[in-house]
Amino acid sequence: MHSFEFTRPENAAAAITVAGQAKTAQQGADIRFIAGGTTLIDLMKLEVETPARLLDINRLPFDKIEETPDGGLKIGATVRNSDLANHARVQRDYSVLSQAILSGASAQLRNMATTAGNLLQRTRCVYFRDIAMRCNKREPGSGCPAITGSNRTLAILGTSDHCIATNPSDMCVAMATLEAMIHVEGPKGARTIAFGDFHLLPGSTPHRETVLEPGDLITHVTLPPPRAGSRQVYLKLRDRASYEFALASAAVVMNLTGGTISYVRIALGGVGTKPWRSPEAEAVLTGKPAIAGNFRQAAEAALRNAKPQSENKFKIELAKRCLTHALQTAANG
């Protein structure tokens, strides 16, 4: 691991001032915030990340889950994943989020990993994680050997000729269906980013994964008021029954009026270069009967633009069946 200076800023303003001096907030940042450390320490050991300064934000006052005035939820940046998943309000009103978090990582890692850290979780692509390999995400312009190489677990949606790395987060897939808002404070003040606008597609700049700029500190995430009577499901398919990243996953939030789908939000995990909300699938189902044929059509729509690589064509059908099953499970209540 490369040497670094470790400090603990007194408050958010001090953290932002120091981090604002960074050249980038994206891959290769010279100044990094550290909270849980489960991604960053791992990547620093691999020398994929080599920050010169670490700012420990664990003792800043971002560790609370609170009700918002409108009946939604405010989740602090450093709330641990285990505390979020096991929170009574989350389990009752946003169960898709609880299910998603508990399907990821291990109990130990969930005790460490934080809300903001999970938003910024890095890909598990083996080429990204090995500095002996070329990787456009790690070293822009160096090439992507994954496209012709080991790509069984990599993305089929949102890929480009430069990068096919999968976003590995489960939490983010659920937050996409809940239409979470991400609250950031930076050198220019505070701003709010809609969940769908936070992560970037790789395009020709896969080293840029989010809209964050130097000094931007995620302070909290808000969830809108829960939808009364919504049925929520997170289904995750993987090589092992536990402690494994998704090959395909689906998050569903659905309201039924009689047998008709009056509201539905759908997102996929394990298949996209970012947490993959599917407005196409939602459009197929909204106002339609909650029946198996419609669920399959929604899945077809969600995967219509999928682009398989040499080893991951199976993911297209896997993701379709995953979403179909999740929708059916939600409809069954």
Add this chain to the structure above:
Amino acid sequence: MLDKQQSNPQNPTRREFLSTTGTTAAATLIAAYVPVAENTSVEARTPGPIGPAIDGAVPISIRINGKDRQLRVDPRTTLLDCIREAVLLTGTKKGCDHGQCGACTVHVNGRRVVSCLSLALMHDGEEVTTIEGLGTSETMHPMQAAFLACDGYQCGYCTSGQIMSAVALLKEPCGPDDTSVKELMSGNICRCGAYANIVAAIQQVRKRA
């Protein structure tokens, strides 16, 4: 247990053998971890020469198994390396060193974490419990006794991590069935495959609680 073994030059322990035959590289490595205060029997068993304070070492205080430890650590030192190399509590094991195997599981402020993915500096002022703080060979923690009774191990390398996870699980939301236990123990890998007996040991303790 290990702490009570007496140093014997004629019959050195594996650890002493490794440390006394250490190369320059090993000495350099050890120099990264400099105990500030040597006030316990554990620190008395220092692994060979302790070098001068290295550049950039930072003083921290961590309460480990009920004892306050004043240490100076290189900022890169993980909590795992701090526990093993500075405090010389070697019951906590290094497996993958990347948060994938659970061998390094300890409790921080009462919650289980993988100590390999955390920096020692992040835990200044916090309370850590390792396997050595759970019980002794004479007065075992009920979970240690259950692992023994149920044969919850073979080679033993993952065992301290398994037991630290299992003890933490007792206080976590967990269904009564074996499936729930397996799910919450999935972060601890056992390459000998003692899983069935590990689950049996945990269930034995839960049923008696």
